[in-house]
Amino acid sequence: MDTTPNPPTNEPARPSGPSPVATVSRSTSGDLPDERPTALSATALRCRYGAFEAVRGIDLTVRRGETFALLGTNGAGKTTTLETLEGHRAPDGGDVEVLGLDPHAERRTLAARIGLMLQTSGLPGDLTPREVLELWRRLTPEASDHLDATDALTRVELDHRAEVRIRQLSGGERRRLDLALALVNDPELIFLDEPTTGMDPQARERTWQILRDLRVEGVTILLTTHYLEEAEALADRLAIMHAGALATTGTLTEVIASQPATITARLSADAPELPDLDGDIRWAGDHRLAITTRRLQQDLTGLLVWARTHGQRLDELQATDASLTQVFHDIAGAPLATAPGDGTRREHR
Numbered sequence: 444m445d446t447t448p449n450p451p452t453n454e455p456a457r458p459s460g461p462s463p464v465a466t467v468s469r470s471t472s473g474d475l476p477d478e479r480p481t482a483l484s485a486t487a488l489r490c491r492y493g494a495f496e497a498v499r500g501i502d503l504t505v506r507r508g509e510t511f512a513l514l515g516t517n518g519a520g521k522t523t524t525l526e527t528l529e530g531h532r533a534p535d536g537g538d539v540e541v542l543g544l545d546p547h548a549e550r551r552t553l554a555a556r557i558g559l560m561l562q563t564s565g566l567p568g569d570l571t572p573r574e575v576l577e578l579w580r581r582l583t584p585e586a587s588d589h590l591d592a593t594d595a596l597t598r599v600e601l602d603h604r605a606e607v608r609i610r611q612l613s614g615g616e617r618r619r620l621d622l623a624l625a626l627v628n629d630p631e632l633i634f635l636d637e638p639t640t641g642m643d644p645q646a647r648e649r650t651w652q653i654l655r656d657l658r659v660e661g662v663t664i665l666l667t668t669h670y671l672e673e674a675e676a677l678a679d680r681l682a683i684m685h686a687g688a689l690a691t692t693g694t695l696t697e698v699i700a701s702q703p704a705t706i707t708a709r710l711s712a713d714a715p716e717l718p719d720l721d722g723d724i725r726w727a728g729d730h731r732l733a734i735t736t737r738r739l740q741q742d743l744t745g746l747l748v749w750a751r752t753h754g755q756r757l758d759e760l761q762a763t764d765a766s767l768t769q770v771f772h773d774i775a776g777a778p779l780a781t782a783p784g785d786g787t788r789r790e791h792r
Contacts, residue, residue, distance in 0.1 A: 479506040482663040489536030490523045497523045499687035510664040512674035515684030516775045555585035558625030558633040568610030586628035595623040614641030635666035671767050690774040702765035704739035708757040718749040
């Protein structure tokens with residue numbers, strides 16, 4: 444950034460088969476209206492393991508045709524929430540509906556309409572990708588359609604490894620095979636649990652493009668990921684879980700709006716008193732200045748005008764908007780006793 448102290452110049456839906464803030468009017472992509480029908484919903488969802496309550500009364504809605512990212516700290520309750528939505532366990536409280544069905548009571552019917560990509564699949568190492576896909580096709584006879592094994596492997600760019608034993612595949616190739624398994628029954632809704640773990644950057648970007656293409660086709664995607672840049676790249680909306688509750692929900696823009704921007708610079712030892720700025724001013728060692736502000740342009744302009752007026756040089760000047768990483772770490776650092784879910788949830792809907 445130029446540190447010279449001058450002021451700146453002025454998709455169609457697929458057929459059916461911790462402080463409060465404002466509401467969301469549209470998705471990040473801007474082309475998915477709120478009127479889309481609901482693909483899945485959880486109301487006051489609670490899940491327990493004995494006396495421990497892993498999920499504490501969350502409300503969650505994912506609309507048809509959107510990509511929704513469920514983020515959270517380790518032990519936040521993401522996996523338990525996913526298992527309940529997928530029908531692997533019954534909720535201990537609240538209501539859950541997926542594609543108009545009770546996912547636990549009607550699990551077999553639902554399985555024909557959804558795709559699952561688990562964190563670890565445990566596929567037999569002696570089988571080939573083609574054999575696994577053919578077997579999976581036979582296990583979901585109720586599905587209205589199936590992709591041919593070759594087509595599924597081609598979609599994830601694994602067709603050249605169709606006859607290789609699974610034990611010989613790299614970690615990234617196994618994850619792509621897991622994705623092919625999630626796609627083989629041509630699902631309306633896909634659950635993806637850490638879909639790009641083990642992939643190199645190039646393979647990750649190719650997988651992101653596959654997911655973008657699926658969204659264009661009207662497939663609903665619910666994913667969990669520890670890669671915040673993955674959520675930023677793919678999600679129309681996202682939620683962050685902490686201590687069994689939803690700490691914040693909304694589009695990326697609205698979620699990061701809860702955090703201030705930052706201005707940093709190093710000043711000379713004889714710098715005069717700073718101007719009256721809207722943000723919070725802090726000093727670190729070596730005359731380093733840090734300003735946290737919700738009026739970035741106004742405070743940056745004020746600082747630059749002050750520097751020009753007083754002949755001050757702003758070394759190492761940086762002005763940075765808030766980020767998803769900043770929001771995540773702010774939530775992750777919240778004490779459990781006052782964690783979101785105890786009246787401190789930020790909701791953008």
